[in-house]
Amino acid sequence: MHRIVREADACTAPGAIGALLRREGLYSSHLSKWRLLVAESDAAVVPNKKRGPKPDAVKAVDRRVSNLELANEKLTKQLTQARLIIGVQKKLCDLLGLPTEEEVK
Template sequence: MTVTLTVADSPTGLTDDGAMDAPSGPRADRPRRRSFTAQYKLAMVAEYDGLPAGEKGALLRREGLYSSHIIEWRRARDAGTLTGPPVQATLAARRGKSAEQSEIERLRRQNERLAADLARNKAALEIMGKTHAFLQLLSENADNDPKSSS
């Protein structure tokens, strides 16, 4: 079953972008999180704010939204964060780094984490090798020791 949300009745002039692609794989039966464009959010906040009190709930039901969506989007609009660059680019710019520098830093952290994992695995293999040699020595000594039959 495919569910499509439409905004054809919306006076904001937004159009329906069609059905979502059907997911496949082991989690196909789980619901997918919806994402909204900044344009859609701004249009919904403007439409919601322009409606009289009795019709606001109808808009939310028609669009499948909650009042918390509108509150959150209004706060983002008022803060000026609703129509900006992607979050990663914003964080990198705030730190004074380019996208390439951020990627290099991310890869360096990943490399350090993998190097630590490798060192831990090498230590575990060394311990297992020493344990194997010790058990083999014990086994040989047990075979060579004459048993006293008292």
């Protein structure tokens, strides 16, 4: 049924649909009923409306803000740790008398 409806929709030449119906041994009423059935089945497959509760925009914004705040805290801690490590490296270079990257330039 779907195959024949697709073939009939693809026919562009005059008399092509009639030739298709004769070849398959069908009447035009079959084709018109099948087109309705195919349209109904296609409409049933694609739902128009999502089910379930609607998403709350305020909650989504609050959730995004809290996630960004957590990420900011994490990055701030990493930055503090990196600055501490760099400071220790500079002091070690001063104690050992090694040139720092700033002195090399």
